[in-house]
Amino acid sequence: MRPGLVVRVWSVIAIPVTVIGLSFLLGAAIVLVSELLVPGKPFDWGLPFVAYGALIEGALGSGDAIVSTLVNTTPLVFGGLAVGFGFRAGLFNIGAQGQFLVGALGAVIVGVWLNEAPPLVAITASTVAGVVAGGLWGFVPGFLKATAGAHEVVSTIMMNYIAVGLLAALVSGPLKVPRSPSLVTFNVGNAAFPTVIGSNGHLGIVLAILTAVFVWWLLYRTTWGFQVRSVGANPDAARYAGMRPKLITVATMTFSGALAGMAGTSVLLGVTHAMTSGFGTTVGFDSIAVALLARSHPLTTMVAALLFGGMRAGAGLMQIRAEIPVELVDVLQAVILLFLVASPILRRVLRATAPAVVSVGPSEGVAREAVI
Amino acid sequence: MDITGIASALYGIPVLGLVFQALGFLIAIIPGNAANIMNQATPLALAALCGVFCERSGVVNIGIEGTMLAAAFAAWVIGVAVNPLFGNPEPGPVFGITIPLLISLAGAVGVAMLISWLHGWLSISLRADQIIAGTIINIAAFGVTGYLDQLI
Numbered sequence: 121m122r123p124g125l126v127v128r129v130w131s132v133i134a135i136p137v138t139v140i141g142l143s144f145l146l147g148a149a150i151v152l153v154s155e156l157l158v159p160g161k162p163f164d165w166g167l168p169f170v171a172y173g174a175l176i177e178g179a180l181g182s183g184d185a186i187v188s189t190l191v192n193t194t195p196l197v198f199g200g201l202a203v204g205f206g207f208r209a210g211l212f213n214i215g216a217q218g219q220f221l222v223g224a225l226g227a228v229i230v231g232v233w234l235n236e237a238p239p240l241v242a243i244t245a246s247t248v249a250g251v252v253a254g255g256l257w258g259f260v261p262g263f264l265k266a267t268a269g270a271h272e273v274v275s276t277i278m279m280n281y282i283a284v285g286l287l288a289a290l291v292s293g294p295l296k297v298p299r300s301p302s303l304v305t306f307n308v309g310n311a312a313f314p315t316v317i318g319s320n321g322h323l324g325i326v327l328a329i330l331t332a333v334f335v336w337w338l339l340y341r342t343t344w345g346f347q348v349r350s351v352g353a354n355p356d357a358a359r360y361a362g363m364r365p366k367l368i369t370v371a372t373m374t375f376s377g378a379l380a381g382m383a384g385t386s387v388l389l390g391v392t393h394a395m396t397s398g399f400g401t402t403v404g405f406d407s408i409a410v411a412l413l414a415r416s417h418p419l420t421t422m423v424a425a426l427l428f429g430g431m432r433a434g435a436g437l438m439q440i441r442a443e444i445p446v447e448l449v450d451v452l453q454a455v456i457l458l459f460l461v462a463s464p465i466l467r468r469v470l471r472a473t474a475p476a477v478v479s480v481g482p483s484e485g486v487a488r489e490a491v492i
Numbered sequence: 493m494d495i496t497g498i499a500s501a502l503y504g505i506p507v508l509g510l511v512f513q514a515l516g517f518l519i520a521i522i523p524g525n526a527a528n529i530m531n532q533a534t535p536l537a538l539a540a541l542c543g544v545f546c547e548r549s550g551v552v553n554i555g556i557e558g559t560m561l562a563a564a565f566a567a568w569v570i571g572v573a574v575n576p577l578f579g580n581p582e583p584g585p586v587f588g589i590t591i592p593l594l595i596s597l598a599g600a601v602g603v604a605m606l607i608s609w610l611h612g613w614l615s616i617s618l619r620a621d622q623i624i625a626g627t628i629i630n631i632a633a634f635g636v637t638g639y640l641d642q643l644i
Contacts, residue, residue, distance in 0.1 A: 150639075154639070154643055157640075157643060158643060158644075214554070214627065273552070277554075405631055405634075445638070445639050445642030445643055446642075447638035447639035447641075447642055448639055449635075450631065450636075450639070451632070452635075454628055454631040454632035455632075457631065458628055461614055461620040461621075461624060464619075
């Protein structure tokens with residue numbers, strides 16, 4: 121007999137909820153301790169409450185705040201899907217950052233080229249360009265792994281450096297606005313995503329939701345998705361069952377790169393509309409955090425991305441109200457991951473009902489499959 | 493045929509010519525920049541040694557970047573805090589070493605060892621994925637140093 125719905129839901133969310141609660145407690149402790157470091161200000165026990173109040177208000181307090189949260193969430197959904205999809209096939213795509221940058225680069229090149237074209241053509245073409253560029257950046261490590269056995273972690277990190285260098289070279293050289301004092305490209309013009317919600321809620325929000333559902337369908341309702349999950353669970357068994365793990369590896373890395381490229385495209389066409397030399401610094405690493413917290417499931421990825429996107433959106437108000445640096449969000453993210461990884465201890469304490477409720481990392485794909 | 497003739501002949505080869513030009517450029521600048529080159533190479537060599545140690549013990553260390561960042565930050569903080577206590581001393585007789593320098597060096601190495609201990613605890617005792625543990629260290633070091641830097 122299956123246990124009741126409440127028990128089943130709790131068995132899935134117990135660890136993540138506990139982890140997030142503990143992380144925010146530790147964040148409050150960090151805020152209190154850091155008060156001691158700044159001389160000349162009276163010690164205030166209520167500062168964590170002020171800070172978290174401002175964080176929540178900045179993320180959810182008004183219509184604009186909610187739209188800002190959604191805008192911050194969008195690239196994290198795409199990035200989280202990209203990293204999570206890799207996890208499903210047992211691949212650690214740490215190169216989401218590089219694929220993100222190259223995707224944005226592809227989108228800006230085509231977007232600037234087509235900035236006078238009809239919006240439908242311009243948007244479609246530049247989005248496709250971003251996705252293809254990201255996919256290409258993911259294909260290379262996948263191909264190297266399948267043919268030469270190069271570890272995807274090392275090759276994707278190297279591809280990150282190439283992407284950063286490529287971006288710097290192109291933005292300071294061929295793509296730069298001539299005679300402009302700052303390193304910035306032309307505006308993408310008609311290729312910019314139209315606004316659908318509020319003052320700046322762009323089309324990418326809708327695309328992110330659709331993509332998450334599509335990836336879920338792909339993973340759980342198609343043969344290819346089954347092959348991906350099988351290869352992630354046990355490549356040898358998958359080969360014995362007639363699948364081709366090498367082909368799946370290449371295809372998965374390409375698809376993962378395309379998703380990360382879509383993240384870059386959504387930021388570029390939706391938010392910045394032009395490329396600067398300091399474009400999108402932390403989305404790649406945040407995506408890894410999102411995928412780990414979401415346990416690589418496409419639908420929970422949206423929830424995890426919403427949490428991190430909300431934290432990013434509210435951080436500005438927190439800095440203004442409580443004079444706490446926005447970097448606290450990075451610290452909180454790291455602490456959440458730390459507690460997630462240390463969750464075997466938590467699980468022992470909690471005596472969670474289901475075995476292996478939270479498992480992180482590609483190596484535990486089997487345990488994850490058994491629960492979801 | 494003199495040396496310049498050979499050189500110009502080599503430079504004439506279509507693609508390899510670029511390589512030879514780059515090599516010639518490097519050879520030309522090395523004598524004047526030896527100190528600079530050593531400065532650039534030192535952190536690379538030390539970090540690579542770190543990687544070698546970890547790989548030999550069977551732990552993949554992705555977190556070297558974060559460890560270096562945190563240690564550099566610790567060195568700066570400790571140096572700023574300790575230097576006035578010794579009245580901004582003159583450079584010492586051996587390599588210009590001063591007591592505050594030694595203290596901040598030891599502090600930075602201690603911080604890095606603490607972080608590596610965390611990595612080891614996560615990946616060996618808890619059997620977490622080593623790459624994830626390293627990624628956490630990178631994110632944490634980036635966040636904590638940025639946070640403290642803004643605060644101080």
